Amino acid sequence: MSLNEIEVEVKKLIDAGVLNGKTIYTFGANRSSINMIRFLRQNNIFPKGIIDNSEKKHGQIIEGLEVTAPKNTVCPYDEDKVILIASEYHKEMCSQLEGFGYKKDKQVFVTSVIRKFYDLSDNTYGEYINKLRRGFEIYSKLTLDEKTMVFICPYPGTGDIFLIGLYLQKYIEDNDISDYIIVVKNNTCKRVFDIFEYQNIVIIADEEVESLVCFSRIMKDTVRCKVLNESYMRIMHRRLRGYKSLDFNTMLRVAVFEQDDEYIPKFPEDNVSDEEVDKFFENNNLIAENTVILSPYAKSVENVPDFMWESIAGDLIEKGYIVCTNSANDKEPAIKGTAALFIPFKILRPVLKRVYGLIALRSGLCDIAGDIQCKKVVFYPKGTVFGASTPFQYFSLNLMNLCDDAVEIEYDDQQRESMIEMACNVF
């Protein structure tokens, strides 16, 4: 699996041994910190905490680590402390830490500058003109004639792709599109589209997708391309996320697919034979109606602690259920006391239709399970902000009208016992 920019830089630090025996903090209660923390843990390095200058964030628990003020945490100077930064404010952060006595590239490491300030210099401008050229080449290769519509999916989230799948067919019909291709970033996206039986799906590299997006945006009045994302690289749209209860599904339906309230999304028909699903249960020694699947991993929201999942698993096993952990790869180990279960996308919905229940951290899997009748408990991180609201308000299955029967819980570490009870009482 390829590493992203931050992971590459963190890996360099690990390989250089500069993190050995150090107490590690990340600076900034943000997505980049979460990525660094997860990557460090995968490499058996366990950060101590997150520092952030925003008082509003102090006391929050992110990835099981407390967010604290820099001056209370890394001041006075301690040579055994290392601070990792992945932020556009890296200069200000470094300067603040230098004020405490830390030195850049000795105890303070910038793993990504997350460049947000652009300029009109020949370098930056040239970089984008090259992307345009590349986008044009890709577009020319992909399309046989100018009638072909190119749908571009720049964000590879499983849930995003599934929701796109709900609306795309109607858009194709409404706009009399006879020839189309769908461009995605990876095979997982393709497999999600396969659930709907969409045709002509093309996988291209991340950088090629970015170039194609650039090209389609510049040529929007000339070529038949459509970017299928509600706010891809568009700050103005992102600000509306969750504003006045605007949820993800509505943003996508209205802003991208131009569908009104009347349109009821079409869930896939799941044309999979009973025999194939029977075989899956048989091969995994599962009794369908007695099985509960845990899905504790998500890419877009912070994980909740393992002990919570372990407690839930223990309680359900005691009640006589077979409990499994949905696990796509080695990075998603089974919760203690349960078996890892890999469910191919093709049979995911038919499998979920037969099991007794699903308990999940909010991920794309929840969108796929949205209309399915099994018991559904979904955890959302509490105390974090998403656009103008929270992950719960923006992604709630019930509020998005994907279903009305999900038991949705905002995980609060202070009330872990009652959270566990709430989840287990559903079963």
Place this chain on the structure above:
Amino acid sequence: VFSFTDVFDKNTLIDFDKYSVTKKDTVIFLINENQEYNYYTLKYLKAFKQYNKLNNIFIVSDIEGIETHVKENASTDVTFISCNEEQKLGICRLYRLYKFTRQVIINEFENTSDVSADRLVGVGDITVKDIVAIAILGLPEVPMESE
């Protein structure tokens, strides 16, 4: 036949150095064909200026006769710069290509984006005021018009 020089020419851009635009200023392109967007953009400038602790706001537009409208409705002092259509489309194309600065705001979606956020007007109780204040200007809330 595809030609990049047709798509975008850096030389057509307005020379903001001429107007001494600094890092403490913001340039707002007031180019929405829907005058309601232009009206609320102007009405919320005072709140926008305070929220972002700005020194100056430059309003740029190619709309004929809009300078008077700007003078009458802007809730704070602004410097008006007239541009032509080519300059407007140039900046919109550049904005579509990449966000070259945080100091430029364009108060419409049709020329700058592939997703029109204004379609969201009428969803729930979202209004043009919300789109202008929250999405375009990035304010935390819709200001009172007297603010």
